Amino acid sequence: MLHNREFTGEEIGVFESQFVTPIPYSKHSINQADVEAVLGCLRYGPITQGSIVTNFENYISKRVGSVGTVASNSATSSLHLACLALDIGPGDVVWTAPVSFVASANTPLMCGAEVDFVDVELDTGNLCITSLEQKIKLAKAKNKLPKALIVVHFSGRPCKMSEIYEICNEHGIKIIEDAAHALGSNQGQHFTGFCEHSDITVFSLHPAKIITSAEGGLATSQNKNLLDRMKLLSSHGISRFIDANEPWKYDMVELGFNYRMSELHAALGTSQLNRIDDFIEKRKKIASYYLNKIENLPLKRPPYSSDSAWHLFVCQTEDEKTRRDLYRFLHEKNIHAAIHYRPIYQNSYFQKLGFNNDDFPKAESFYSRSISLPLYTEITETQLNYVVKKLHEFYGVKI
Numbered sequence: 108m109l110h111n112r113e114f115t116g117e118e119i120g121v122f123e124s125q126f127v128t129p130i131p132y133s134k135h136s137i138n139q140a141d142v143e144a145v146l147g148c149l150r151y152g153p154i155t156q157g158s159i160v161t162n163f164e165n166y167i168s169k170r171v172g173s174v175g176t177v178a179s180n181s182a183t184s185s186l187h188l189a190c191l192a193l194d195i196g197p198g199d200v201v202w203t204a205p206v207s208f209v210a211s212a213n214t215p216l217m218c219g220a221e222v223d224f225v226d227v228e229l230d231t232g233n234l235c236i237t238s239l240e241q242k243i244k245l246a247k248a249k250n251k252l253p254k255a256l257i258v259v260h261f262s263g264r265p266c267k268m269s270e271i272y273e274i275c276n277e278h279g280i281k282i283i284e285d286a287a288h289a290l291g292s293n294q295g296q297h298f299t300g301f302c303e304h305s306d307i308t309v310f311s312l313h314p315a316k317i318i319t320s321a322e323g324g325l326a327t328s329q330n331k332n333l334l335d336r337m338k339l340l341s342s343h344g345i346s347r348f349i350d351a352n353e354p355w356k357y358d359m360v361e362l363g364f365n366y367r368m369s370e371l372h373a374a375l376g377t378s379q380l381n382r383i384d385d386f387i388e389k390r391k392k393i394a395s396y397y398l399n400k401i402e403n404l405p406l407k408r409p410p411y412s413s414d415s416a417w418h419l420f421v422c423q424t425e426d427e428k429t430r431r432d433l434y435r436f437l438h439e440k441n442i443h444a445a446i447h448y449r450p451i452y453q454n455s456y457f458q459k460l461g462f463n464n465d466d467f468p469k470a471e472s473f474y475s476r477s478i479s480l481p482l483y484t485e486i487t488e489t490q491l492n493y494v495v496k497k498l499h500e501f502y503g504v505k506i
Contacts, residue, residue, distance in 0.1 A: 130442050130443060133315040135315070136485050145378075154370045155369045159377065166377060167300070175327070178323065180324065185325060185366075189309055191340055192333045193306060195220050198219075199220040200254060201215035201253055201254060202253045204257075204261070205226070207285065209454060211451065224466075231264055240274060261288065262415070263415045264292070264412050264415040265414055265415070269304055286308050286309060287310060290310045292414055294414065303329075317418060318386065321372055323373075339360070340363040340364060342363060342367055346359075389484045393486065393491065394417045394482070400506075405425055406424060407423040409422065421477050422480060423476040423477050424476045429476075430476050437498075444480055447477065452467065
């Protein structure tokens with residue numbers, strides 16, 4: 108029965124067997140329109156440095172309300188460009204949140220800056236305002252304020268940007284929003300990416316994210332000079348059209364990189380952008396479903412937010428051992444829950460830089476108990492029921 112070619116997705120996860128396709132924590136959604144968009148690019152070209160990337164950038168700018176957008180080949184590249192555009196370099200200090208992917212800290216390091224971390228909120232994993240205020244007070248006393256703060260919108264939930272901006276602006280601290288999880292989320296009356304309370308916002312288009320271009324990143328801003336600098340640095344630091352009499356000439360004016368997005372990736376991203384509102388709506392419904400169905404379990408659920416893009420649904424167990432046992436139990440049942448994230452400072456590279464785990468007690472607590480349940484737009488009701496059923500089975504609670 109399990110090998111029947113007509114076995115549909117609705118039954119996935121119902122039978123407890125090693126042959127059943129696992130339920131992933133995340134999965135991209137590709138439809139025929141996406142396929143045709145990429146095929147059209149392949150058929151008619153060009154496949155790089157054409158107009159599709161420019162159009163995609165314009166669509167993103169129009170959606171979030173920014174002055175412009177710079178697309179790149181990854182969110183890591185976009186973060187690096189953002190740091191460079193703000194002239195972050197040797198002698199500078201950049202702070203970020205420890206509960207994030209390593210790129211949030213790696214990119215300022217790639218510029219030669221020092222990196223430090225601000226502890227997080229226990230209930231959301233987002234940057235803690237109290238911790239930020241305390242850290243700024245100590246840094247000011249030592250005359251070592253950061254040049255920039257990279258704010259991470261963990262799981263798609265926007266941080267308290269107006270408060271963060273007020274604190275940072277008072278001390279001349281630049282702000283980059285790492286919104287890799289948060290394309291489609293809201294901040295008050297604006298979409299994240301409007302940059303009302305930041306200098307630059309960066310999004311990810313990785314397949315696990317809200318929409319995908321297979322690989323890709325975006326940077327938005329209200330500052331045209333920053334956008335122009337990121338665009339220049341993304342293409343080798345080369346300026347073209349410098350001589351009207353000899354139009355083939357170009358001039359490399361800065362040491363840049365090849366961080367360009369291809370037309371193929373932009374074609375897919377553009378097609379996906381047409382469905383982003385449907386994606387966000389489905390994610391909100393799935394989050395609401397989980398919140399309702401597991402309220403009787405001893406799992407700490409994430410607080411609901413209508414502003415979140417709900418990239419992840421992160422619960423917290425009672426303690427570290429329970430998290431480990433639950434993770435293993437779910438995987439044995441073909442439910443591939445995930446952990447987001449091991450705090451950046453715990454990685455060997457950062458341990459060599461002298462970071463002490465005890466300096467970030469809330470990040471330690473959040474990480475040790477957190478587990479991400481499957482959440483993606485094409486997950487079926489049958490699959491969701493199965494996940495909920497197994498969670499109840501683990502805790503010995505009747506549905």
